[in-house]
Amino acid sequence: xxxxxxxxxxxxxxxxxxxxxxxxxxxxxxxxxxxxxxxxxxxxxxxxxxxxxxxxxxxxxxxxxxxxxxxxxxxxxxxxxxxxxxxxxxxxxxxxxxxxxxxxxxxxxxxxxxxxxxxxxxxxxxxxxxxxxxxxxxxxxxxxxxxxxxxxxxxxxxxxxxxxxxxxxxxxxxxxxxxxxxxxxxxxxxxxxxxxxxxxxxxxxxxxxxxxxxxxxxxxxxxxxxxxxxxxxxxxxxxxxxxxxxxxxxxxxxxxxxxxxxxxxxxxxxxxxxxxxxxxxxxxxxxxxxxxxxxxxxxxxxxxxxxxxxxxxxxxxxxxxxxxxxxxxxxxxxxxxxxxxxxxxxxxxxxxxxxxxxxxxxxxxxxxxxxxxxxxxxxxxxxxxxxxxxxxxxxxxxxxxxxxxxxxxxxxxxxxxxxxxxxxxxxxxxxxxxxxxxxxxxxxxxx
Amino acid sequence: xxxxxxxxxxxxxxxxxxxxxxxxxxxxxxxxxxxxxxxxxxxxxxxxxxxxxxxxxxxxxxxxxxxxxxxxxxxxxxxxxxxxxxxxxxxxxxxxxxxxxxxxxxxxxxxxxxxxxxxxxxxxxxxxxxxxxxxxxxxxxxxxxxxxxxxxxxxxxxxxxxxxxxxxxxxxxxxxxxxxxxxxxxxxxxxxxxxxxxxxxxxxxxxxxxxxxxxxxxxxxxxxxxxxxxxxxxxxxxxxxxxxxxxxxxxxxxxxxxxxxxxxxxxxxxxxxxxxxxxxxxxxxxxxxxxxxxxxxxxxxxxxxxxxxxxxxxxxxxxxxxxxxxxxxxxxxxxxxxxxxxxxxxxxxxxxxxxxxxxxxxxxxxxxxxxxxxxxxxxxxxxxxxxxxxxxxxxxxxxxxxxxxxxxxxxxxxxxxxxxxxxxxxxxxxxxxxxxxxxxxxxxxxx
Numbered sequence: 001x002x003x004x005x006x007x008x009x010x011x012x013x014x015x016x017x018x019x020x021x022x023x024x025x026x027x028x029x030x031x032x033x034x035x036x037x038x039x040x041x042x043x044x045x046x047x048x049x050x051x052x053x054x055x056x057x058x059x060x061x062x063x064x065x066x067x068x069x070x071x072x073x074x075x076x077x078x079x080x081x082x083x084x085x086x087x088x089x090x091x092x093x094x095x096x097x098x099x100x101x102x103x104x105x106x107x108x109x110x111x112x113x114x115x116x117x118x119x120x121x122x123x124x125x126x127x128x129x130x131x132x133x134x135x136x137x138x139x140x141x142x143x144x145x146x147x148x149x150x151x152x153x154x155x156x157x158x159x160x161x162x163x164x165x166x167x168x169x170x171x172x173x174x175x176x177x178x179x180x181x182x183x184x185x186x187x188x189x190x191x192x193x194x195x196x197x198x199x200x201x202x203x204x205x206x207x208x209x210x211x212x213x214x215x216x217x218x219x220x221x222x223x224x225x226x227x228x229x230x231x232x233x234x235x236x237x238x239x240x241x242x243x244x245x246x247x248x249x250x251x252x253x254x255x256x257x258x259x260x261x262x263x264x265x266x267x268x269x270x271x272x273x274x275x276x277x278x279x280x281x282x283x284x285x286x287x288x289x290x291x292x293x294x295x296x297x298x299x300x301x302x303x304x305x306x307x308x309x310x311x312x313x314x315x316x317x318x319x320x321x322x323x324x325x326x327x328x329x330x331x332x333x334x335x336x337x338x339x340x341x342x343x344x345x346x347x348x349x350x351x352x353x354x355x356x357x358x359x360x361x362x363x364x365x366x367x368x369x370x371x372x373x374x375x376x377x378x379x380x381x382x383x384x385x386x387x388x389x390x391x392x393x394x395x396x397x398x399x400x401x402x403x404x405x406x407x408x409x410x411x412x413x414x415x416x417x418x419x420x421x422x423x424x425x426x427x428x429x430x431x432x433x434x435x436x437x438x439x440x441x442x443x444x445x446x447x
Numbered sequence: 448x449x450x451x452x453x454x455x456x457x458x459x460x461x462x463x464x465x466x467x468x469x470x471x472x473x474x475x476x477x478x479x480x481x482x483x484x485x486x487x488x489x490x491x492x493x494x495x496x497x498x499x500x501x502x503x504x505x506x507x508x509x510x511x512x513x514x515x516x517x518x519x520x521x522x523x524x525x526x527x528x529x530x531x532x533x534x535x536x537x538x539x540x541x542x543x544x545x546x547x548x549x550x551x552x553x554x555x556x557x558x559x560x561x562x563x564x565x566x567x568x569x570x571x572x573x574x575x576x577x578x579x580x581x582x583x584x585x586x587x588x589x590x591x592x593x594x595x596x597x598x599x600x601x602x603x604x605x606x607x608x609x610x611x612x613x614x615x616x617x618x619x620x621x622x623x624x625x626x627x628x629x630x631x632x633x634x635x636x637x638x639x640x641x642x643x644x645x646x647x648x649x650x651x652x653x654x655x656x657x658x659x660x661x662x663x664x665x666x667x668x669x670x671x672x673x674x675x676x677x678x679x680x681x682x683x684x685x686x687x688x689x690x691x692x693x694x695x696x697x698x699x700x701x702x703x704x705x706x707x708x709x710x711x712x713x714x715x716x717x718x719x720x721x722x723x724x725x726x727x728x729x730x731x732x733x734x735x736x737x738x739x740x741x742x743x744x745x746x747x748x749x750x751x752x753x754x755x756x757x758x759x760x761x762x763x764x765x766x767x768x769x770x771x772x773x774x775x776x777x778x779x780x781x782x783x784x785x786x787x788x789x790x791x792x793x794x795x796x797x798x799x800x801x802x803x804x805x806x807x808x809x810x811x812x813x814x815x816x817x818x819x820x821x822x823x824x825x826x827x828x829x830x831x832x833x834x835x836x837x838x839x840x841x842x843x844x845x846x847x848x849x850x851x852x853x854x855x856x857x858x859x860x861x862x863x864x865x866x867x868x869x870x871x872x873x874x875x876x877x878x879x880x881x882x883x884x885x886x887x888x889x890x891x892x893x894x
Contacts, residue, residue, distance in 0.1 A: 030652055032669045064669075157636055167614050167631075167673075184614075188635055189604055205477055221698065222479045222511075224691035226614075226673060243690040244671035250694060251668065254701030255783050261705070262779030263772060269780075269789060277805045278812070281776050285769055285813050285842075292768035293820065300761035306753070313760040314747035317876050320767055321739035322732055325710060328868050329728050332709030333716075336702050342716060358724045365725070366732050373740065395732075421775050429764055 010037050013049070023052040031057065035064030043072050051081075059088030068271075071100045079105075083112035092137035092245065095124040123238070132216040133209030135249060136230045136239030141169040145179055145197035149190045152182075167226050168240075171200045176236040178204050178229055206231055209238055213249045218341060220246040257339055260417035261331065263288070284419055291426030295320075298430055302437035309447045311378055312440050315387065318370060319436045323394040323428030326362065330355050330402025331424050335417045338410055348407040352400060359399025360392065367391035382446040390436035394428065397435075401427040457484050460496070470499040478504065482511030490519050498528075506535030515718070518547045526552075530559035539584035539692065542571040570685070579663040580656030582696060583677045583686030588616040592626055592644035596637045599629075614673055615687075618647045623683040625651050625676055653678055656685055660696045665788060667693040704786055707864035708779065710735070731866055738873030742767075745877055749884035756894045758825055759887050762834065765817060766883045770841040770875030773809065777802050777849025778871050782864045785857055795854040799847060806846025807839065814838035829893040837883035841875065844882075848874040 009029070016022040026034055026049060038046045038061070046065075050058045062070060062085060074082050074097070086094050086109065098106065098121050110118060120138050127133025141159055143152050156169065169187070171180045180200035190199050206229045207216040220228050220243060227240040252266070259265050263284035268277055299306075299316070306312050334351065337343040343351055371388030375381055405423050406416035440447065456476070463469040473481055473496060485493045485508070497505045509517060509532060521529050521544070533541050533556065545553065545568050557565060567585050574580025588606055590599050603616065616634070618627045627647035637646050653676045654663040667675050667690060674687040699713070706712050710731035715724055746753075746763070753759050781798065784790035790798055818835030822828055852870050853863035887894065
């Protein structure tokens with residue numbers, strides 16, 4: 001929501017001076033909407049509003065704020081308030097915040113938490129960033145297989161509302177190994193005396209805690225799951241990843257793909273200072289400077305040719321521009337195709353061959369146009385022929401590089417999107433100038 | 448899943464000749480996994496396997512296939528089988544398929560469907576592509592506000608399993624206007640004699656059928672919803688969008704952003720023929736040819752300058768390359784920032800100003816490096832000065848164009864990502880060459 005859209009609600013909130021009215025006003029807003037309003041306020045004011053709420057709503061609204069914002073707020077509220085906040089936050093959001101707290105704060109607040117929350121933080125924080133383990137939550141319900149439906153419902157009733165996601169309950173054995181699951185729906189409509197082991201669905205789709213978070217999100221998307229159980233190396237169930245976390249992962253991964261292709265990264269959204277942006281983007285442009293110097297070097301080898309026919313310099317931007325953009329088309333399709341699992345590495349060669357074919361066809365079509373245009377512009381048929389040949393080769397090479405670069409990065413176990421727009425323009429510039437100026441040198445007598 | 452990964456299951460499936468064994472084998476696989484296996488088979492073989500399954504599982508597995516694949520299969524299976532398939536498919540998948548069927552097939556199968564399904568198709572198909580209405584499903588449960596919890600549970604029990612998503616039931620008045628909702632969880636744990644109107648949550652987050660599907664998906668992501676109710680122009684509830692559809696929308700939109708930025712589109716994944724790829728990409732490259740000719744024209748105006756100092760031609764790729772990539776960085780951040788709702792149009796000027804600042808800083812840093820490198824390479828201090836100034840201006844302009852182009856497209860109600868990499872390279876090439884060669888002409892006597 002933009003500032004202009006939230007302005008009326010925000011004004012209302014700030015006008016209400018009486019605490020009770022403010023509390024009622026806030027309680028009626030959806031948590032995420034209230035968080036949107038708070039985002040526009042100063043840290044001290046945010047806490048003023050949050051303290052009016054119940055522990056539960058406060059933790060919910062707080063959980064919708066950005067992590068940076070959360071950390072800033074926690075630094076001023078005191079250990080007891082922080083402990084209460086942590087206790088009421090959802091398990092996955094709690095551990096994300098905890099990991100960001102300054103060490104002293106971690107040490108002073110930990111003893112104030114109940115044993116269950118303390119152990120939960122310890123367990124969840126042991127998974128490294130980007131893994132399925134790092135996005136899972138421990139707020140799930142397990143059932144033994146040998147109890148009845150009515151016993152199970154009684155167990156759920158006791159755990160609710162502490163457990164957030166009980167649309168699925170997971171059936172585990174004594175070693176917490178996943179044996180199956182039952183949906184809440186099934187439980188309600190089953191005979192009360194039926195055994196869980198008999199009504200459960202025995203084939204469970206699950207992920208390993210060490211799988212990547214993208215892989216886990218892809219499984220959730222593929223099977224339309226509300227939650228995906230996660231097991232550790234010993235096959236014991238350790239958490240679930242919920243549908244809303246999958247949505248966040250997918251959004252974040254797509255954004256990362258786009259930004260990495262363009263040679264920058266997500267941190268720019270998180271830290272909006274100008275200096276930080278400069279620090280993030282400059283290194284890539286320095287790499288780019290080095291690759292551009294290669295193109296420069298190629299051109300400098302043809303100075304004599306250019307000196308005797310300066311029109312060539314004027315046509316260079318057409319070669320570079322179209323090669324770069326044709327390469328970017330292939331690149332984007334390949335990077336995203338890999339991310340979506342549409343292009344398995346094993347079929348890499350097929351993809352490169354196909355893109356070479358597409359490049360050859362497009363190259364000759366666009367080459368014909370370019371050749372004709374150059375002839376009409378400079379009234380030199382041989383210049384037209386050179387442009388036709390150079391453009392065909394250029395777009396052919398763009399197709400090969402546009403697919404081969406991300407596939408190679410992938411084969412090297414690097415992110416296929418990583419700075420690939422820098423590499424693709426380097427590859428198409430060098431090869432484009434080489435063909436174009438090389439051909440011109442060969443045919444210089446005709447120009 | 449890649450072919451190599453599914454190979455063993457696929458081999459097993461094909462080896463099982465006995466229908467009963469094949470049926471059992473298929474029934475034990477998750478629907479989406481079975482669909483993955485089938486994707487590797489010929490259309491006729493797919494239907495052979497599908498016909499072994501129960502109507503319900505067949506429709507589920509079929510729903511996981513790509514739409515193109517689905518249409519191809521339906522063309523050969525006969526009207527009765529198609530009607531059975533459509534009857535058992537989920538409402539949103541059914542209408543998506545129906546809209547793609549050839550007209551004669553639509554007309555011959557429609558009379559074979561029950562009235563409820565027929566009307567459902569008619570209603571759902573009335574919403575245009577890309578709207579919330581086009582992705583919603585009619586498989587939701589409504590409850591009147593004046594019945595008791597036990598009556599409500601009885602109603603749910605009767606509608607289940609026909610209604611897919613009953614974790615939320617929506618409370619409506621006689622005109623189907625949304626009054627609130629109850630979660631299945633709440634219903635189970637409430638007193639049987641309580642009135643729905645008293646236990647329902649009265650504040651419902653909803654979307655309008657005419658909202659865009661991205662907007663609806665963003666609401667689902669923001670509020671962590673399992674389903675989002677959709678109302679029509681008369682405020683009557685007409686459907687829900689479920690979490691799994693939101694995930695698909697988000698994935699599709701992100702892919703579209705990436706591909707549109709790179710001047711191509713999603714259809715390339717759907718129709719993998721080489722000719723289709725050529726047809727999709729060539730028009731953009733022709734536009735690119737026109738924009739590149741503008742850069743060419745700029746350079747051609749400086750032919751005399753280049754002729755008297757050919758080193759300038761060798762340095763042109765550095766100007767063009769870095770301007771293009773710096774522009775792409777800003778572009779990607781802005782396009783994605785707009786898509787994620789991080790950059791409201793009202794703050795557009797702030798963003799452009801900020802990017803100008805970042806560009807100026809990065810430009811002078813990279814300019815210093817470039818200037819120094821050029822001096823060391825060609826031993827000409829004035830060339831170093833020209834490169835420093837040109838690079839600074841170049842990256843400053845890249846920052847302004849990289850943010851202004853997508854924001855302008857957005858203000859014109861066009862897709863901010865639309866072919867923006869073509870426009871950004873055009874803008875940075877023209878302005879980069881103009882500054883670089885203009886400065887060189889002014890200082891030609893010193894070179």
